[in-house]
Amino acid sequence: MATGALAGESSPPGRTRTVLVIDTATDTVVTGIGRITTTDGAPECRVSATRVVADGRRHAEILTSLIAEVLEESGVGRDGIDAVVVGTGPGPFTGLRVGMATGAGFGDALDIPVFGVCSLDAIAHDVGRVSAPGATVLALTDARRREVYWALYRDGGHTRTRGPEVSAPGVVAEVLSDSGVDAVGGSAAHLRQSGWGGDDPAITVPSVAGLLGAAAIAVTGGQSVPPLLPLYLRRPDAVERKDQQHKKVGAS
Structure with a gap:
C-alpha cells in the first residue's frame, strides 16, 4: 500500500483534503467523496457525493461503477484525490476484500495513503x-x-x-x-x-460521513499510515468447511 506524500505531514489551517471513501463490510456497498478541512486545529468533514447500494452479491460488479459516479458528481478527477478511507470490517471475507483491494489499488496507482477504519x-x-x-x-x-x-x-x-x-x-x-x-x-x-428493546436504529450501515469522521484525525494528523489490515475475526467459510471435512476423514 502506498503511503504517499501525506504520510508524516499534518494539515495546516485551512488545508482541504479530498478523500475517496469505500466500505463493503456489510451487504451494502458504500462509496463517496468527502473533504476534510482543518480549521482551528480540528478537522471538519463534508460529503460531496455518496452512493449506497444494498446488494450483497454484487460488490465486485458495482463498486467501480459507483466510484466513477461519485467522482463525476463531485467534479473530482482521480488525480484530485489526496487519500483513501476504507472500511476494514469486521465483515464476511468475500465482500470485505472487494472494498479493501479496491482502496489499496487506488492508493498504489495514485501514490496516496490509504487509511483503514473499523466499520x-x-x-x-x-x-x-x-x-x-x-x-x-x-x-x-x-x-x-x-x-x-x-x-x-x-x-x-x-x-x-x-x-x-x-x-x-x-x-x-x-x-x-x-x-x-x-x-x-x-x-x-x-x-x-440480541435483546435491544428500544427504537430501531437510525443508522444501519457505515456511511460516507461516518467513515470520514472516524478517519479524520488520522488523515490530517501527520502520523505514519499503519498497514491496511482486514478485521475478519474468523476464517472464511470455505476454509472452515475444508477443515471440517478433514476432521471427518481423520475420524473414520
Whole structure:
C-alpha cells in the first residue's frame, strides 16, 4: 500500500483534503467523496457525493461503477484525490476484500495513503452525531452463522471500550443489560435478536460521513499510515468447511 506524500505531514489551517471513501463490510456497498478541512486545529468533514447500494452479491460488479459516479458528481478527477478511507470490517471475507483491494489499488496507482477504519467505528460515529452528548453506543452487524459483529463505545461513539468481537446474540444481550447502552446502530433485526428493546436504529450501515469522521484525525494528523489490515475475526467459510471435512476423514 502506498503511503504517499501525506504520510508524516499534518494539515495546516485551512488545508482541504479530498478523500475517496469505500466500505463493503456489510451487504451494502458504500462509496463517496468527502473533504476534510482543518480549521482551528480540528478537522471538519463534508460529503460531496455518496452512493449506497444494498446488494450483497454484487460488490465486485458495482463498486467501480459507483466510484466513477461519485467522482463525476463531485467534479473530482482521480488525480484530485489526496487519500483513501476504507472500511476494514469486521465483515464476511468475500465482500470485505472487494472494498479493501479496491482502496489499496487506488492508493498504489495514485501514490496516496490509504487509511483503514473499523466499520463499526464508522457506525458508532454516526450514531453519536444523532444521540445525546456522551452517549454509550453499541454498534452491531450481521456476522451470519447465527452470530453478530459488535463493539461498545463511550463518549457518544468516539471511544471504543470493547470489541470488535464476533459472538452469539446472547453474549450481546448480557452486554446490553450490564453496560447502560443509550443508543445503537446497525442491523435492526439482529439488534432485536440480541435483546435491544428500544427504537430501531437510525443508522444501519457505515456511511460516507461516518467513515470520514472516524478517519479524520488520522488523515490530517501527520502520523505514519499503519498497514491496511482486514478485521475478519474468523476464517472464511470455505476454509472452515475444508477443515471440517478433514476432521471427518481423520475420524473414520
